[in-house]
Amino acid sequence: MSLRIGLVGLGAIARAQHLPALEQVAGVHLAALASRNATLPDLPCYTDIKALLAAEPDVPAISLCTPPQGRFDQAMAVLRAGRHLMLEKPPGATLSEVEALREEAARRGLSLFATWHSRAAAGVDAARAWVAGQRLRKVVIEWREDVRKWHPGQDWIWQAGGLGVFDPGINALSILTTVLREPVRITSADLLVPEGRQTPIAARLEMRAADVAIQADFDWRETGDELWRIRFETQDSAATLDQGGARFAIDGQVQPVAVASEYATLYAQFRDLVARGESNADFTPLRLVADAFLCAHTQRVAPFVDDSNG
Numbered sequence: 001m002s003l004r005i006g007l008v009g010l011g012a013i014a015r016a017q018h019l020p021a022l023e024q025v026a027g028v029h030l031a032a033l034a035s036r037n038a039t040l041p042d043l044p045c046y047t048d049i050k051a052l053l054a055a056e057p058d059v060p061a062i063s064l065c066t067p068p069q070g071r072f073d074q075a076m077a078v079l080r081a082g083r084h085l086m087l088e089k090p091p092g093a094t095l096s097e098v099e100a101l102r103e104e105a106a107r108r109g110l111s112l113f114a115t116w117h118s119r120a121a122a123g124v125d126a127a128r129a130w131v132a133g134q135r136l137r138k139v140v141i142e143w144r145e146d147v148r149k150w151h152p153g154q155d156w157i158w159q160a161g162g163l164g165v166f167d168p169g170i171n172a173l174s175i176l177t178t179v180l181r182e183p184v185r186i187t188s189a190d191l192l193v194p195e196g197r198q199t200p201i202a203a204r205l206e207m208r209a210a211d212v213a214i215q216a217d218f219d220w221r222e223t224g225d226e227l228w229r230i231r232f233e234t235q236d237s238a239a240t241l242d243q244g245g246a247r248f249a250i251d252g253q254v255q256p257v258a259v260a261s262e263y264a265t266l267y268a269q270f271r272d273l274v275a276r277g278e279s280n281a282d283f284t285p286l287r288l289v290a291d292a293f294l295c296a297h298t299q300r301v302a303p304f305v306d307d308s309n310g
Contacts, residue, residue: 002029003274059083063270064088067157071092076100086115095287105281113279123246124241131232139230139233144217147201148307158304175245177282177288187295189293189296202217202220205292229242230245
């Protein structure tokens, strides 16, 4: 039987990724929508999550695609209504929130899936397999993009809890923490915060995993093509995950990988978790971001003016 899913939030990510994925994956289908301002044809649509939960008792699973600020109350309402829960990244605004959700889901015997879509990128499994057989010396992360292109008019990302440049940067951290065998820790962080904003437009991180040195450069001020790259170096060799994890190369030789739809993979995983009565709630990438804020040296930089909408 196909898993009926209610989708909460119909912003850019939901339209570009979640809706197509729900159409691609066998064994799941979109059964209802909750959105303040948007509707879809031939689908029950509600203005908020409480209305959806009350009107749709036969929808057993909910996918939350709302910004992390304010998501906790929505997520807890889902669990208290006895529904399985899938969370868009980042899973919440704070670690206390997401740990409370994990405890509530476990107490009620519900599946909780904290998704990290970049872990499902085509080259990540190949990178993990290569790293497992190597003695790494260094990892270098470059994650640079144009905020005006990827987040036009989205003021929430500049507010407390919005993560700023860590909204894309956490994708790199999610890949890093699934590829490396050893736990990753932050040793220093420099955050560049525009005047009048609460979150960084750029970040420089120093990390370690056992004796492996890790450097990360996140920047939202890139005006050319996006650079989403992680380079793994040994004494004699190097491998690179590029294009956000979609392409994997060893010593410059691109490796064959299966074409993968990240969000379709996530919905297939959610379907299987619910069927098995299991959860997958790894909050390690969010913990690293929290640690970066805890130990950060903060520098104020020029104000950011969002002129992306003309």
